[in-house]
Amino acid sequence: MHSSGMASVDVVDSFIDPETLNQYSLREFTLHAHGHIEMDGVQQKLTTLLSNSPTHNTWSTTDPTSIYTHLSTRGYQYGPCFQNIQSLCGTTSTIIAQIQSNLDAIIDLSCYHLLHPTILDTFLQSPLVLLPGVDFTVLP
Numbered sequence: 038m039h040s041s042g043m044a045s046v047d048v049v050d051s052f053i054d055p056e057t058l059n060q061y062s063l064r065e066f067t068l069h070a071h072g073h074i075e076m077d078g079v080q081q082k083l084t085t086l087l088s089n090s091p092t093h094n095t096w097s098t099t100d101p102t103s104i105y106t107h108l109s110t111r112g113y114q115y116g117p118c119f120q121n122i123q124s125l126c127g128t129t130s131t132i133i134a135q136i137q138s139n140l141d142a143i144i145d146l147s148c149y150h151l152l153h154p155t156i157l158d159t160f161l162q163s164p165l166v167l168l169p170g171v172d173f174t175v176l177p
Contacts, residue, residue: 097126108165112174121159125166134163 098104104122105115124135136159168175 095128099124118155119158121155122162125163132163132167
């Protein structure tokens, strides 16, 4: 919350200066995920992520490692607590994700969450595999 009372999201381009990082916070910051945005850069091309099914142009995968490897080539590096997608299936415009909700692994349950942040973030990860190309990174 800024002093003006309006909520916002700040994108900080470097975590070197803690003062800049804590400018709009209560000096409490936990890095849960990080990525690298490269403009006009060359990134590793993923040759195979999902198995294609000839029926109705659908695809599916039950390998979480391949999902997060693919997202890593797109510039998204998710830590273990944020790697909750177990399987994906879909078409070029629709996706269905099976998500693991292992809240037992989360140590700090002292605050109440209607929907835990790691699970909410996982909902935002699934559509990222539908984005065409691998030459750019977008913020969900």
